[in-house]
Amino acid sequence: MNHSRVNDLYNRHYGGLFLFIVVLAIVPFFVNSFFLSVLILVGLYAIVTTGLTMLMGYAGQISLGHAAFYGVGAYASAVMTGTHGMPGIVGVLVGVILSIVIAVLIGIPTLKLKENYLALATLGFGIIIFTFFKELKEITGGLNGFFGIPSFSLFGFSFDTDLKFYFLIWVLLIIGILFSKNVIDSRVGRALRSIHGSDIAANSIGVNIQQYKLKVFVLSAVYASVAGSLYAHYVTFINPNLFTAMESINFLIMVVIGGSANIWGGMIGAIVYVLLNELLKDIVPVFFPNVGGEFQIVFFGVLLVAILIYMPQGLAPTLGKLWGRLVGRKSKKQAVTGPPNADATVGGSK
């Protein structure tokens, strides 16, 4: 017992992770090009939602503006590589720096406030950024969009096919998830968990709540920005409508579906969301032949409410158990890497 507990703490089930990586490495060779592009999209979304999962599950904050960080990354890359012909990495870095600056500027004042003022502030900021994308026509191309973003290349290696891009995205995602896991198991994660226990107690023993929350918020913004940069390189054409408040809400839906109580929740949510979305686009028009626009949102709205009421931890814990059984391990894992908050999807003060 003691031994397995130590195992749980330090071995961290790299066996299961290894199997998962093997599956990921094989899958693209057996799917058609449409499904491959769907998987790439899943990977990009999952990078954003992994950061958002940390923010919601561990810092107990809602962001309604992550599509804006995604957009900042996308436009930074578009402008740097498309307009100025810089290497791809410069675009990514410019996006990251901009996102850090913005996140700090928004985070410092709002995270000091109780209740969920970050939700409001990020919503407002998201709309401001959207307006800039739309109105700064000389730089962004306005509503007509930004065309001709070159494919991403790193150290002379160009990720110019979907297959190469798939590996780039998913490797990055796995690194992102592992990094987040380390953050959660580190001093920052422990501090955030102590805040959940009692923020007054945490504060009185010297845990600087705001600072930890801010760090997580900034990190989640960086994830979104990097994903946005790569998204721009992948689709080669972007326009402001890709980064609206509704997109931010979609990211939130993914996190809730997967469950922010587990760091894999963001990825699971992104997979389920994208697949469901594609499925609904095929099924709904059978019943409503004249339907247009984003009719799927009715379904996602109901799903969101239902999950929060009946399954507030999302799909991740359930799937985690199944996965544990699959790789032949009882899921004691939950006890260690599980949520700081067992009662609800999003933590924070009641």
Added chain:
Amino acid sequence: MELTSQFIQLIFSGLTIGSIYALVAIGFVITYNITGVLNFAQGDFAMLGAMLAITFVSMDIPMGLGIILSIGIVVLVGGIFERTAIYPARNASLPTLIIITLGVAIAIRGLAILIWGTQPRSLPPFTENNPINVLNAVLLPQSIWAVGISVVSLIAMHYFFNKTFIGKAVTACVVNRSAARLMGIKPEWMSFISIAVSAGLGAIAGIIIAPISGATYEMGLMIGMKAFVAAVIGGLTNAPAAIIGAFMIGILESFTEGLWTSGYKDAISFALLLLVLFFMPNGLFAKATGKRV
């Protein structure tokens, strides 16, 4: 157009749009005070009201009746929303509740796409809409209706919360939830009433804006968010301050649009939101209480 008449013109349109925001903002404040929830579906009640009224009018139902029916249905929808989505989750954390209202908001929006499609629709003006000339500025009767109905609704709300039995019970819950419970008031029912009433206010706002700027399935998003800004400027707990906030936003928007550019209109309102959140989180009119800090 000379400067004064343009000025008056902009004031008119600012007051019109401000009165819409005021109605929705009051809904926010009522819901927030009683349930502690920022109800993101508030703007979508406005959309629902507008769409229903348009449907009834196109079915040749007399306008007055159609409007009353639409408001009634939206009140009902608000009540159902409270019972099915807020009540079962009443013990969940606040962020969870907020995301639930977001879920309801997009469900209503999606439903509107399925029922009414994505094309904008419009409602005929309440009365003949011949422009009235005031000091060389054009005033549309519909604007008078908008401001008039808002003011009447706001006075009715004031009466409801201060003079009627149910209204006083709701107010009691705001003041002290546990004490109210000890007096035999059920806070759960008050939450039901407050959300239903807020939904009704939203519906009224949607119906009076529909003849002016039309109605689409996504109109609720912007109306809701602007009303949010107004409510936050007012400090979220103070109804009269939220009304003032709403008119400030309305006038700020119409002046930005009239004198500078319509493109940055939304950005200006939300920049104001950020400034208020950063520097005066208790609202522009609040004394420092330290509650939220």
